[in-house]
Amino acid sequence: MGSTARPEVPLPAGFTCHVGNVGIKDDTDDFTVIAADRPCAVAAVFTRSRFAGPSVVVSREHAADGQARAVVVISKNANVATGAAGLDHARELAAGVATAIGAAPTEVLVASTGVIGRPYPIARIRAGMAALTWPFDGSDAFRVAQGIMTTDTVPKVAEATVGDGPARVVGVAKGVGMIEPDMATLITLVFTDADIGAEQLDAMFRRVIDVTFNCVSVDSDTSTSDTAIVMASGAAGPVDPDALEAAMHAVALSLTRQVARDGEGAETLIEVHVDRARDREQAKRVAKAIVNSPLVKTAVHGADPNWGRVAMAVGKCSDDTDIEQERVVIRFGDRELYPTIVDEAGLAQLSDYLRGDEVRIHVSLHTGDAEATVWGCDLTDGYVRINADYTT
Amino acid sequence: MGSTARPEVPLPAGFTCHVGNVGIKDDTDDFTVIAADRPCAVAAVFTRSRFAGPSVVVSREHAADGQARAVVVISKNANVATGAAGLDHARELAAGVATAIGAAPTEVLVASTGVIGRPYPIARIRAGMAALTWPFDGSDAFRVAQGIMTTDTVPKVAEATVGDGPARVVGVAKGVGMIEPDMATLITLVFTDADIGAEQLDAMFRRVIDVTFNCVSVDSDTSTSDTAIVMASGAAGPVDPDALEAAMHAVALSLTRQVARDGEGAETLIEVHVDRARDREQAKRVAKAIVNSPLVKTAVHGADPNWGRVAMAVGKCSDDTDIEQERVVIRFGDRELYPTIVDEAGLAQLSDYLRGDEVRIHVSLHTGDAEATVWGCDLTDGYVRINADYTT
Numbered sequence: 214m215g216s217t218a219r220p221e222v223p224l225p226a227g228f229t230c231h232v233g234n235v236g237i238k239d240d241t242d243d244f245t246v247i248a249a250d251r252p253c254a255v256a257a258v259f260t261r262s263r264f265a266g267p268s269v270v271v272s273r274e275h276a277a278d279g280q281a282r283a284v285v286v287i288s289k290n291a292n293v294a295t296g297a298a299g300l301d302h303a304r305e306l307a308a309g310v311a312t313a314i315g316a317a318p319t320e321v322l323v324a325s326t327g328v329i330g331r332p333y334p335i336a337r338i339r340a341g342m343a344a345l346t347w348p349f350d351g352s353d354a355f356r357v358a359q360g361i362m363t364t365d366t367v368p369k370v371a372e373a374t375v376g377d378g379p380a381r382v383v384g385v386a387k388g389v390g391m392i393e394p395d396m397a398t399l400i401t402l403v404f405t406d407a408d409i410g411a412e413q414l415d416a417m418f419r420r421v422i423d424v425t426f427n428c429v430s431v432d433s434d435t436s437t438s439d440t441a442i443v444m445a446s447g448a449a450g451p452v453d454p455d456a457l458e459a460a461m462h463a464v465a466l467s468l469t470r471q472v473a474r475d476g477e478g479a480e481t482l483i484e485v486h487v488d489r490a491r492d493r494e495q496a497k498r499v500a501k502a503i504v505n506s507p508l509v510k511t512a513v514h515g516a517d518p519n520w521g522r523v524a525m526a527v528g529k530c531s532d533d534t535d536i537e538q539e540r541v542v543i544r545f546g547d548r549e550l551y552p553t554i555v556d557e558a559g560l561a562q563l564s565d566y567l568r569g570d571e572v573r574i575h576v577s578l579h580t581g582d583a584e585a586t587v588w589g590c591d592l593t594d595g596y597v598r599i600n601a602d603y604t605t
Numbered sequence: 606m607g608s609t610a611r612p613e614v615p616l617p618a619g620f621t622c623h624v625g626n627v628g629i630k631d632d633t634d635d636f637t638v639i640a641a642d643r644p645c646a647v648a649a650v651f652t653r654s655r656f657a658g659p660s661v662v663v664s665r666e667h668a669a670d671g672q673a674r675a676v677v678v679i680s681k682n683a684n685v686a687t688g689a690a691g692l693d694h695a696r697e698l699a700a701g702v703a704t705a706i707g708a709a710p711t712e713v714l715v716a717s718t719g720v721i722g723r724p725y726p727i728a729r730i731r732a733g734m735a736a737l738t739w740p741f742d743g744s745d746a747f748r749v750a751q752g753i754m755t756t757d758t759v760p761k762v763a764e765a766t767v768g769d770g771p772a773r774v775v776g777v778a779k780g781v782g783m784i785e786p787d788m789a790t791l792i793t794l795v796f797t798d799a800d801i802g803a804e805q806l807d808a809m810f811r812r813v814i815d816v817t818f819n820c821v822s823v824d825s826d827t828s829t830s831d832t833a834i835v836m837a838s839g840a841a842g843p844v845d846p847d848a849l850e851a852a853m854h855a856v857a858l859s860l861t862r863q864v865a866r867d868g869e870g871a872e873t874l875i876e877v878h879v880d881r882a883r884d885r886e887q888a889k890r891v892a893k894a895i896v897n898s899p900l901v902k903t904a905v906h907g908a909d910p911n912w913g914r915v916a917m918a919v920g921k922c923s924d925d926t927d928i929e930q931e932r933v934v935i936r937f938g939d940r941e942l943y944p945t946i947v948d949e950a951g952l953a954q955l956s957d958y959l960r961g962d963e964v965r966i967h968v969s970l971h972t973g974d975a976e977a978t979v980w981g982c983d984l985t986d987g988y989v990r991i992n993a994d995y996t997t
Binding site for chain 1: 899914919931946992994
């Protein structure tokens with residue numbers, strides 16, 4: 214089993230794609246359809262936002278029976294907070310794609326990402342749907358990843374083989390800001406040609422998402438459009454479920470790290486590992502408090518081994534009254550900084566470490582034996598510039 | 606009753622101060638003592654951080670009996686995560702000041718603010734305590750506010766008279782970052798010459814803090830040193846309790862807004878008002894989600910009337926399942942942006958509004974009749990620069 218990220222990754226057997234431009238915002242790719250030649254097992258998890266968009270509403274309905282033929286993604290417009298017309302547009306999108314590929318409307322899932330509160334330029338989308346030619350001739354996951362990008366600076370693709378093959382898992386993701394997924398990330402699409410039932414696929418996918426995408430945070434903001442979908446075509450036949458889950462985990466983990474590294478304005482990937490915790494929830498809560506702290510994020514950006522800010526972030530978890538500051542251990546990389554205090558020469562070495570493109574913060578709570586790992590990125594002038602200038 | 610912020614505000618009758626430099630970090634004021642000529646009623650609230658510093662531990666002990674003579678503040682070093690020696694130093698500080706003013710050690714409260722994880726330069730503090738001359742000849746609250754500053758750009762002072770007088774309330778505060786108080790703000794000291802019992806003072810102070818300092822957030826990080834203290838000398842005699850609470854509220858509200866406006870790198874004060882909520886907790890939770898959202902904060906910084914980000918922040922409160930996006934109303938200033946969508950000319954006007962030095966975001970949830978107001982500031986390149994460069 215291997216996991217890589219590079220251009221020209223073919224979709225698993227049974228899937229093809231169409232990636233094009235219909236003029237949602239500019240002339241970049243904004244209309245992406247991935248379809249299977251027969252019904253697939255499907256599982257999906259979505260944002261819990263109270264402002265969830267119509268795409269999420271429609272996809273949740275259409276994934277409920279565990280079967281789907283295709284997913285269509287509109288990028289550059291989220292179709293969120295667009296009222297009754299927005300919901301009509303999402304249903305029309307599913308139905309139009311279904312007609313083009315000879316499927317039922319309920320066999321098509323929809324995802325959408327971009328600006329909030331603007332109606333779709335629906336006439337352009339209608340023209341795009343009318344021009345679809347089935348069967349599709351595309352099969353490159355790299356093109357799919359490009360088609361769903363908004364302000365991402367790089368397309369995000371990962372693949373893994375299941376055991377010794379021939380089944381494969383291929384995933385794509387997009388998302389650089391508004392990222393603290395709550396049930397799912399912005400948009401993640403995972404495809405496999407393994408043959409697996411929808412119920413087993415759903416359970417497996419939720420376990421994988423829980424320790425990957427649900428552990429990444431760029432800015433503590435949660436999208437209204439978070440959508441993670443997995444589709445299994447079955448073209449490669451049945452596989453060992455553990456090997457499939459391992460391959461799926463490798464793909465999701467790679468995509469998670471790619472998303473964190475490409476966080477808006479980010480220059481450094483931050484991995485926070487918390488162990489010796491009472492339970493996984495405590496470990497994850499403390500790890501998220503650290504990775505989301507603006508003061509920790511700016512310290513990493515400034516290559517400042519200011520471990521006091523990590524102590525502050527641990528301290529914020531004030532309901533965790535079993536955390537005793539005398540027993541907490543804080544490390545940057547492998548270097549212990551608290552309670553053993555390092556001298557100025559040691560701090561200078563750590564500053565060099567923090568200048569790398571990946572930083573690991575490791576905290577032991579000594580309240581139990583559970584652990585969790587989360588991923589994020591530094592907070593830079595670039596984040597402020599990107600988000601002060603976006604939209605209008 | 607009036608509330609102002611200007612230099613040369615005398616402390617209330619019965620209080621004097623010493624403000625000086627003992628060389629904690631540089632040659633700016635770092636050693637501040639405010640003392641009363643007789644025991645005062647005292648109340649205090651502190652951080653709930655699991656990394657609370659020794660100053661908090663000692664002050665909590667010394668305030669427990671509702672009586673105190675003085676408070677001493679060391680700025681530029683928080684004395685946090687400094688182990689057993691740090692606790693010894695905090696006790697020595699209280700005892701040394703007590704000796705100088707002829708009080709019991711338990712009658713002196715301690716507060717400390719600055720870098721975490723560095724021991725006090727205790728020899729310098731000892732020299733400073735030895736040089737104290739009692740009675741103090743200082744009485745200017747503006748000097749006190751200067752003495753407790755770290756990276757604050759302006760001293761923060763507020764005063765109010767109680768009813769028609771003669772009793773007064775004078776408050777000072779410091780704090781620009783690591784500000785999402787959890788029971789108290791960084792350091793707030795409030796003095797009054799009104800005569801009031803400790804128990805009544807405590808209840809009144811907690812009510813006031815709850816709707817002022819506990820509603821400000823600069824960066825969602827919670828300090829290890831949060832301390833709010835009120836002392837009542839009684840020199841002006843008894844007063845109407847409601848008038849005293851109103852004066853105390855005016856002082857605390859003014860200081861809260863000064864703290865938000867002086868947030869690290871901040872250029873704009875953001876006031877978020879949420880009404881028509883199920884209960885005050887829901888209103889405050891939603892208001893904090895908005896004021897803490899990096900995407901909302903950068904939109905304000907960029908004068909971008911991107912109300913979709915406010916919708917996103919409301920949506921983050923996903924456990925509030927009674928919030929229906931169809932019933933939410935979002936306004937910037939008095940201008941409704943959702944569900945009534947404003948046109949491009951309206952958005953241009955709003956962009957002008959967002960360029961002001963104070964922005965009000967008003968959201969109605971329509972889940973009930975409760976409300977809350979919170980304060981914060983925009984997120985700027987300046988915040989990143991300040992915090993990427995601080996300390997080492």
